[in-house]
Structure formats: structure tokens, C-alpha cells
Amino acid sequence: MMTNPVLHRDDPAKDPLIGNVKVTRQDWLNAALSVLKSGGVESVKVADLASGMNVSRSSFYWYFKSRTDLLNALLDHWERTNTAAMVAQANAPARTITEACCNIFRCNINSALFDNRLDFAIRDWARRAARVNDVMKAGDEARLKALTEMFLRFDYPPLEATARARVIYYMQLGYDDANLNETLDDRLAMVPGYLVAFTGKEPTAAEIQSFASYARDVTAAASSP
Template sequence: MSAPLLHRDDPDKDPLIGNVKVTRQDWMNAALAVLKQGGVEAVKVADLATRMNVSRSSFYWYFKNRTDLLDALLQHWRDTNTAAMVAQANAPADTITEACCNVFHCNIDTSLFDNRLDFAVRDWARRSEPVNKVLKAGDDARLAALTKMFARFGYPTLEATARARVIYYMQLGYDDANLGETIEERLAMVPGYLVAFTGKAASEAEIAAFNAFARSVAG
């Protein structure tokens, strides 16, 4: 069977080997998959090349070395997971319950927030102090955005901080709990969660809008 034909970021240069051409994003996608499956120790250049059926030397078109790739993975985590949660916390909303529903999008839509990637980075951080500092900066940015979200709806500073922590740490651990819920079972809990997180009941329209979003993502 012939090797898969991929694409390359710099097509004007000579092909790497045969008909196989890979982009920087191809390397990133392969590395992200391995990071989520096997942890940072499994992210090895030679193994990634074998996985993609390409020459190992092609890696060096895009990265200086393995450390450069690992730095890129951390930057990807910042630019996706952390940026998405901050953006959702800052999204326009008329009520705090609608604002929380915006944040809940991160737990429904993996294109916004990849929980498996977050777990992988947290595991990585336990083994590396520099990565732990990056993780802490990300957590701080997310919590700051959630705290501001509550504050803009009139919650006192200490209460806004406490509610931000509750919603954040619950959201992080939800998938890890592996509850085995169906989408309908999960959605049935949303009104109660919103009361627990905010002290307020969401409107029927807010719940309907969130449920429609969740079902559209779930397919």
C-alpha cells in the first residue's frame, strides 16, 4: 500500500521523500494525539515519523528539536483550551446564568476545549516544574476570567472568586469522573447546576438555547 499523500507548508521546496509531503500541522496533530494517548514521554520524533510513515528528517523542516516541538504543544494548549475558556467567560450575556451556559460550551464542544489535552498537560506538569509554571499561568488566567464574569453581574469580590473556583474545578473534574451519562441525562442536570453555581434559576429560553447547542454538537 502506498504512503498517504499529505500536504506541506512549503510546497515550493523539494519533496521530502517519494510522494509523502507533510506539514508542520501534520507533525503537531500526530504529537498531540500521542501526548493525549501516552503522555509526554511517548512524544518521540522517530516514533512520530513512523506513525506518519515519513522520513524523520522531515521533522527538522519545522522544528529545531524535540524541545521545540514540546514548546509548540504547550503553546497550542494556551491558544486553544485556555483562550477558549477565557473567551467564553467574556462572551456577551444578559444574565449570569446565560454567562455560565457560555462557559459550559467548553465542556460540550471539544473543538473549543479539549479535556483530554488538559489532562495530558496536567500530568506533564507533575513531572516538569517549567511546565507546571505554564499550567499555573493558564489556570490563573481562566480563574481570573471566571471571577470577572461573576463580578460583572454584581457578585462581591470574595463571592465572585469562590463561585469562579467552584465552577472551574467542577468543570475540570466532570469528564474525569466518567459518570457514563447520556447527553439527555447530562442536560437534565443543567438547571440544577446553574442554581448551585450562581444562586439563580435560568430562564426557560436560556436552558432551551443551551440544550439546542449541546444536541447540535452531540449530533
């Protein structure tokens, strides 16, 4: 089912569209992403997207050569957002390994930084498409490499760095899927314990406070109208 993301023409913060243009390329991509996350790749159909945005199907071809071209754009978006975000967070400045892991935790707190629903959708798609599976594996490898290098920067032995990178990565991927139904306070209360489990080190009170402030700010922004 289409969740009707805000279109360019309906967003007062955007510049007005010119001439007969009713939707932008990004509108098509956002609509397709919404459907991919809610109904899977089989639900991404040009005619349905056009109907949902109340535009002619022919306008699709101003921006994309074919449905395959659109699907390739969805994969590219996933690489440029989710994979790039986790790699960037792994490389973000940090004085301690526990602070570095808090940077990674931001991916699970902030859906604008890392879209877990999109990751699940890509993984489901990859089960039935070898080409997508190859792209997904390359993304996983890039993320794990960045996480391993994060631990190596803090002088963990190579094998231990690899193991700890895998533990934190696969836990991050499965956390939302576990559907723990916990409050933000419950989740934040677990952070010190998670950091000890992932790193073998005790976090500082300042690190915990900094992450908690970030999480509360993100949650408040997401819930505001």
C-alpha cells in the same frame, strides 16, 4: 499509541502539497498532540511520529529545531486553544449570569472548543516538569481571573465572585474525569440544577433551550462521518 490523525495530504479539503513535502508542520503537531493525549509526554518521540506518518525523521527538522522545540509548541497550542477558549467564553456577551455560565458549559460539551483530554495530559506532564507546571499555573490563573470577572460583572461581591469562579472552574475540569457514563439527555437534565448551584439564580427556559440546542448540534456533528 498513535491514533493517526488525518494528515494534510489525506484531506481532500486541503490544498495539494508542493514538491517533495509529504507532511506539514501542523501534521507533526497534530500527531504529537494525539500521542501526548493517549500516552503522555514520554511517548512523544520524533522517530515514532515519523514512522506513524510514514515519513523520514529528517523532515521533522524542516519545522522544529529539536524535540524540545516540539514540546514547547504543544504547550503553546494548549495556551492558544484551551486557555484562550475558556477566557473567551467567560467574556462572551450574556444578559444574565446563568446565560454566562451556559457559555462556560460549552467548553465541556465541545471538544473542538476546549479539549479536556489535552488538559489532562498537560496536568499530568506538569507533575514531573517544573517549567510546564509554571505554564499550567499561569493558565489556571488566567482562567480563574476571567471567571471571577464574569461574576463581578453581574454584581457578585468580590469574595463570593472568587469562590463561585473556583467552584465552576474546578467542577468543569473534573467533570469528564469523573466518568459518570451519563447520556446527553441525563446531562442536560442536570443543567438547571447546576446553574442554581453555581449562581444562586434560576435560569430561564430560553437559556436552557438554547444550551440544549447547542449541545445536541455539537454532539450530532461529532458523531457524523
